[in-house]
Amino acid sequence: MEYRDELYIDVKPEEFRSKCLELHKKLSSPVMMYFAVDERTEKKSFAVYCAFLDWADKRWVFVKMQLPEGQTRFESISKDVFSAALFEREMKEMFGLEPGGNPDLRRLHLHDEVWPEGFYPLRKDFIPPERAQRSDGAYRFKKVEGEGIFEVPVGPVHAGIIGPGHFRFSAAGEPVISLEARLGFTHRGVEKLFEKMPSAGSDDAVSFSERVSGDSAFAYSTAYCRGIEKIYGLRVPERAQYIRAIFLELERIYNHTNDIGGIAVDVGFTFPNAFASIMKENTLALNEKISGSRYLKGVNEVGGVSRDFGGSERKALLDHLDGISKDFRELKAILGSSISFMDRVDKTGILKKKTAVDLGIVGLAARASGIPMDLRKTFPGVYAEANFNLIREEDGDVLARLNVRLREFEESVRLIREFIRIMAPGDISAASKIEPKPGCGIGYAEGWRGPVLFWIKTDASGRIERCKIVDPSFHNWQGLCFAVLGNIIPDFPLCNKSFDLSYPGNDL
Amino acid sequence: MKPAFILTQILLLVAVSPLVSGIIRKIKNNIRMRKGAGIFQPYYNLAKLFGKEEVVSDTTSWIFRAAPFVILASSVCALSLVPVFAATLSFSNMGDFLAIIFILALGRFFIALAGLDAGSAFGGMGSSREMFISTFAEPVALLSVFAVSLNAGSTNLAAVSAPVGLRLSSIIAAISLFIVTIAETSRIPVDNQETHLELTMIHEAMVLEYSGKSLALIELASHIKQILFFSLIAAVVIPWGDFALKMTVIIITVSLIEVSVAKMRLFRAVDLLSFAFVISIMAVIVSAAGY
Numbered sequence: 001m002e003y004r005d006e007l008y009i010d011v012k013p014e015e016f017r018s019k020c021l022e023l024h025k026k027l028s029s030p031v032m033m034y035f036a037v038d039e040r041t042e043k044k045s046f047a048v049y050c051a052f053l054d055w056a057d058k059r060w061v062f063v064k065m066q067l068p069e070g071q072t073r074f075e076s077i078s079k080d081v082f083s084a085a086l087f088e089r090e091m092k093e094m095f096g097l098e099p100g101g102n103p104d105l106r107r108l109h110l111h112d113e114v115w116p117e118g119f120y121p122l123r124k125d126f127i128p129p130e131r132a133q134r135s136d137g138a139y140r141f142k143k144v145e146g147e148g149i150f151e152v153p154v155g156p157v158h159a160g161i162i163g164p165g166h167f168r169f170s171a172a173g174e175p176v177i178s179l180e181a182r183l184g185f186t187h188r189g190v191e192k193l194f195e196k197m198p199s200a201g202s203d204d205a206v207s208f209s210e211r212v213s214g215d216s217a218f219a220y221s222t223a224y225c226r227g228i229e230k231i232y233g234l235r236v237p238e239r240a241q242y243i244r245a246i247f248l249e250l251e252r253i254y255n256h257t258n259d260i261g262g263i264a265v266d267v268g269f270t271f272p273n274a275f276a277s278i279m280k281e282n283t284l285a286l287n288e289k290i291s292g293s294r295y296l297k298g299v300n301e302v303g304g305v306s307r308d309f310g311g312s313e314r315k316a317l318l319d320h321l322d323g324i325s326k327d328f329r330e331l332k333a334i335l336g337s338s339i340s341f342m343d344r345v346d347k348t349g350i351l352k353k354k355t356a357v358d359l360g361i362v363g364l365a366a367r368a369s370g371i372p373m374d375l376r377k378t379f380p381g382v383y384a385e386a387n388f389n390l391i392r393e394e395d396g397d398v399l400a401r402l403n404v405r406l407r408e409f410e411e412s413v414r415l416i417r418e419f420i421r422i423m424a425p426g427d428i429s430a431a432s433k434i435e436p437k438p439g440c441g442i443g444y445a446e447g448w449r450g451p452v453l454f455w456i457k458t459d460a461s462g463r464i465e466r467c468k469i470v471d472p473s474f475h476n477w478q479g480l481c482f483a484v485l486g487n488i489i490p491d492f493p494l495c496n497k498s499f500d501l502s503y504p505g506n507d508l
Numbered sequence: 509m510k511p512a513f514i515l516t517q518i519l520l521l522v523a524v525s526p527l528v529s530g531i532i533r534k535i536k537n538n539i540r541m542r543k544g545a546g547i548f549q550p551y552y553n554l555a556k557l558f559g560k561e562e563v564v565s566d567t568t569s570w571i572f573r574a575a576p577f578v579i580l581a582s583s584v585c586a587l588s589l590v591p592v593f594a595a596t597l598s599f600s601n602m603g604d605f606l607a608i609i610f611i612l613a614l615g616r617f618f619i620a621l622a623g624l625d626a627g628s629a630f631g632g633m634g635s636s637r638e639m640f641i642s643t644f645a646e647p648v649a650l651l652s653v654f655a656v657s658l659n660a661g662s663t664n665l666a667a668v669s670a671p672v673g674l675r676l677s678s679i680i681a682a683i684s685l686f687i688v689t690i691a692e693t694s695r696i697p698v699d700n701q702e703t704h705l706e707l708t709m710i711h712e713a714m715v716l717e718y719s720g721k722s723l724a725l726i727e728l729a730s731h732i733k734q735i736l737f738f739s740l741i742a743a744v745v746i747p748w749g750d751f752a753l754k755m756t757v758i759i760i761t762v763s764l765i766e767v768s769v770a771k772m773r774l775f776r777a778v779d780l781l782s783f784a785f786v787i788s789i790m791a792v793i794v795s796a797a798g799y
Contacts, residue, residue, distance in 0.1 A: 152629040152633065153629055154629070154706065158704075158706070159704040159705070159706050160705065174775075264770070266705065267770040267771050268696045268697070268700040268703065268708075268771030269771070270536075270702070270767055271540055271767045271768065274540035274542060275541075338769070338770060340697060340769040340772065341769075341770040343770075343772070343773070344770050344771070344773060488773070488774055488775070489633065490708040490773070490774050491773065493705040493707055493708055
């Protein structure tokens with residue numbers, strides 16, 4: 001099970017920490033994935049994997065340790081590598097593995113108010129608790145004390161139609177001095193549900209992956225399919241790769257349009273939002289026309305894509321790109337020429353590069369803070385044929401994140417035109433050759449928000465043993481909490497929108 | 509006979525006040541390429557709210573229950589002092605324009621207390637922001653009307669609104685009073701009536717805890733306060749020209765501003781109101797100079 005883009009380093013538990021620190025430093029990569037696998041049936045113990053991204057050699061580096069039999073404690077790395085912290089909390093609640101030395105082991109998704117002690121859902125011998133029950137512990141928020149400091153609790157129920165999340169502000173007057181996000185309200189047990197799928201290569205499994213985080217349906221199904229294809233040794237026909245790239249860019253286009261409008265409406269600037277809404281709706285209508293689904297569901301299948309791209313679709317897409325580019329130029333001009341709008345977004349919610357690096361911020365938010373990180377650049381595939389340009393801004397404020405979106409929109413339009421020009425007729429799927437194989441591998445795609453990662457382990461019968469998903473939001477929620485500091489409370493919704501993170505992707 | 513006319517005028521204005529909000533919403537939506545709700549929507553909303561059950565938090569005191577009545581009473585009372593359709597059509601011998609500002613301040617005081625009363629985080633933030641904004645808005649309102657009362661030589665609004673022809677100072681005062689009107693009616697760029705974002709709200713944050721009939725009273729009071737400020741500009745500050753025409757111009761201007769600029773950062777709103785303050789002083793000077 002060796003792939004060109006993956007490297008596994010087996011280490012003894014006592015060397016795990018030092019190896020991780022070494023790789024973190026050498027590759028200057030944050031912890032991209034960090035998860036446990038219950039291997040007690042085969043190997044009598046748990047295994048822990050920690051994944052880094054090697055930009056130079058263009059591969060994923062996994063450090064793997066097999067814990068001794070019966071042991072559930074291992075040495076924490078999060079004191080030295082901050083981007084590992086949340087993953088360790090997750091392992092603690094999902095597997096009951098104790099990262100020794102981690103000062104913060106509060107629950108993430110299984111809230112103390114409803115989930116009793118001693119139930120670890122991702123263990124293989126897990127039996128769900130009969131009813132909701134309080135655990136012994138209580139969730140403690142960070143506390144800031146002092147004269148004139150007050151706490152503002154917001155959510156999880158909000159006034160608008162948005163996902164549920166609880167935000168605890170500590171403010172001195174209007175400026176925020178601490179913000180803590182408590183999420184996990186949309187935890188559905190996605191990783192466990194994948195293990196119950198009868199077949200990893202089935203359309204049902206792909207269709208389920210599309211529903212992990214709705215606004216990134218295509219990125220998710222692409223990442224999932226790539227993982228399975230890798231394990232099963234399927235070669236995806238080139239035409240299918242182009243079609244996937246086109247839809248991935250269409251997903252980026254509609255989401256970026258939505259966010260550009262969203263940023264405007266969050267500062268009360270409703271006209272550009274109305275304009276952007278029309279653009280988004282047109283793109284969704286186009287999606288339905290050429291793929292049968294407004295949110296690009298049902299296109300991907302393991303081995304390729306299920307729908308070819310005929311002459312009429314091609315024409316509809318090209319016409320749409322012409323129309324939307326014209327609208328886009330107008331939208332950009334409206335925003336750029338509005339002093340009141342620019343005043344709100346400029347220098348608001350700055351996420352410094354150093355902070356972003358330490359937190360392991362990924363994707364769009366990382367690129368806006370000056371980190372040149374994009375899986376389309378590291379693992380280009382067909383993107384290399386279209387001369388993909390990585391978009392990066394330096395300032396890390398709301399304006400930078402807006403500019404990344406504006407420029408990526410233009411780049412996406414250009415890429416789709418290139419793809420259409422280059423792609424040759426041919427097969428679109430290798431689905432007929434599916435043969436279940438045991439193995440493990442990482443599937444990935446650069447969604448509009450950032451890298452969507454699936455680490456999948458299958459068994460010989462074609463079932464999924466373990467499926468670890470990492471959404472960019474999982475890293476980036478922390479970035480938002482730091483970006484807000486020093487800004488006034490009424491600017492939080494704007495900062496939040498400029499990140500536009502996913503609740504379901506984070507909560508799984 | 510005169511009190512009967514005045515009462516008719518007040519009732520008419522109260523009845524029409526939601527319509528003004530409805531028209532502004534309709535214009536805004538049409539500019540934004542949307543169909544929008546009908547201009548009578550605010551009436552339907554009020555009717556709906558009056559028919560709804562009310563939820564009151566256990567932690568509130570009598571202030572929370574009393575506030576909607578005080579707020580509505582204060583705006584109707586203030587409205588009765590404004591001569592709208594004719595210079596004599598008001599109870600202006602009972603109080604001059606200073607009384608209007610103070611009566612409105614009473615309503616504001618109660619709504620801010622009510623915001624604090626429920627003990628929710630948003631109410632407190634809303635009250636603190638409302639007082640912060642009004643600290644800057646009230647002096648501007650006073651100075652603007654001072655300028656025009658200098659023209660008339662009296663602070664009595666009946667005297668002020670007697671047609672004396674258009675003066676430069678009136679126009680300048682109208683501009684500064686218009687900025688105050690935007691702040692007082694919680695409109696962009698100071699506040700945003702349409703937002704669902706609790707953290708950015710000013711006026712809406714204070715009344716988040718209200719529901720049913722109480723909310724209906726508060727909403728009606730907001731409509732009345734809006735028509736009061738519009739009439740103050742149209743009938744008193746610029747006592748010249750056709751009233752309906754002036755109102756139309758004000759309504760369209762407000763709608764245009766709402767869709768064409770972003771809301772200001774909270775502390776930036778002070779800059780705008782300070783600007784209005786400078787203009788109002790200018791109006792006083794110009795008026796003192798005899799223009």
